[in-house]
Amino acid sequence: MKQLPLDIIPPPPTLSNFVTGRNAELLQTLDNLLMMRKHERFVYIWGGTGCGKSHLLQGVASACKRNDMNTLYFACGERTSFANGSEADCVMVDDVDRLGADAQIGLFHLYNRIRDEGQAFLLVSGSVAPTQLKLRADLLTRLAWGLVYEVHELTDEEKMEAMKSHASSRGLALPQEVCDYLLRHERRDLTSLMAKLNALDKYSLASHRKITVPLVRELLQAAS
Numbered sequence: 001m002k003q004l005p006l007d008i009i010p011p012p013p014t015l016s017n018f019v020t021g022r023n024a025e026l027l028q029t030l031d032n033l034l035m036m037r038k039h040e041r042f043v044y045i046w047g048g049t050g051c052g053k054s055h056l057l058q059g060v061a062s063a064c065k066r067n068d069m070n071t072l073y074f075a076c077g078e079r080t081s082f083a084n085g086s087e088a089d090c091v092m093v094d095d096v097d098r099l100g101a102d103a104q105i106g107l108f109h110l111y112n113r114i115r116d117e118g119q120a121f122l123l124v125s126g127s128v129a130p131t132q133l134k135l136r137a138d139l140l141t142r143l144a145w146g147l148v149y150e151v152h153e154l155t156d157e158e159k160m161e162a163m164k165s166h167a168s169s170r171g172l173a174l175p176q177e178v179c180d181y182l183l184r185h186e187r188r189d190l191t192s193l194m195a196k197l198n199a200l201d202k203y204s205l206a207s208h209r210k211i212t213v214p215l216v217r218e219l220l221q222a223a224s
Contacts, residue, residue: 011194015059018052019162019190022152029147030056033121034063041114041121042146046129050189051153053125057092060123064090082106086113086120093124096143097133104136111142122146154190156183163193167211170201174211181213186220199223 011017020027029043047053057073064071069089074080076093078100085091091110099107114120126133129150130143154162160179167174174197182193196216203219204211 011191011198012062013055013058013191014062015056017194018055018059019154019158021154021158023052023149026056026149026151029149030060030123033123034060034067040146041118042111042124042142043121044124044126044130044143044146044148045151046126046148047151048127048153050187051151052190053151054094055191056151057094057123057125060090061092076103079103080106082110085110086117089120091120091122093122096124096126097128097135099135101136104139108136108139108142111139111145115145159183159188159190159193162190163197166194166197167201170197172197172201172204172211175213177213178211178216181216196220 015027015030018027026045033040033043045053045056054075061071061073070087071090071092072085072088073092074082074085074094076095076098078098080099080103082093082103083106091114093107096107111122114122124143126143130140130148133140133143135143160176160183163179163182164174178200182196186192186196196219200211200216200219204215207215209215
């Protein structure tokens with residue numbers, strides 16, 4: 001029996017494959033930041049799980065690297081060290097609310113160095129607005145220094161529109177019932193949904209079958 005492709009791998013996050021939804025102002029701000037059209041060098045973004053915060057930070061980091069900028073990306077944990085942060089042109093700090101006490105001190109000093117040296121920019125994400133973070137008070141002051149944006153998650157209708165548009169770009173006809181099934185039974189963040197669409201495309205081609213709910217079930221069961 002022919003082995004069918006079952007890999008469900010999300011595409012690399014970029015700013016161009018982030019579906020804007022209600023985040024147009026934030027995307028414009030990030031574009032201005034990258035193009036050095038904005039004097040503000042501190043941006044804090046926040047939102048719930050699956051809204052796209054990490055996608056945006058990784059997308060900005062990728063764009064910075066393409067522009068030959070010295071770029072650092074920190075996926076925060078209890079003991080994250082920011083010792084080399086001042087060497088970068090752009091710094092991404094993802095999930096700041098996961099930092100332990102010593103790591104918070106390190107980020108506080110990094111903020112001060114970036115402010116004093118006046119060159120790099122800092123993009124930070126968290127799960128809630130700065131005033132609701134359970135971090136040391138002096139770091140909270142720094143987080144609120146610059147621009148603060150909530151990252152709005154797409155509505156179900158926007159997710160369906162994005163899935164259908166993505167499928168159409170690959171020459172696929174995506175039935176409404178397939179969209180409904182994926183939203184009801186699978187992870188609802190758009191990155192995961194797009195990864196499943198890409199896998200469905202390969203699976204349907206390899207099995208010479210149209211994309212239907214039974215085919216979706218078969219793929220997901222085989223990949224689990």
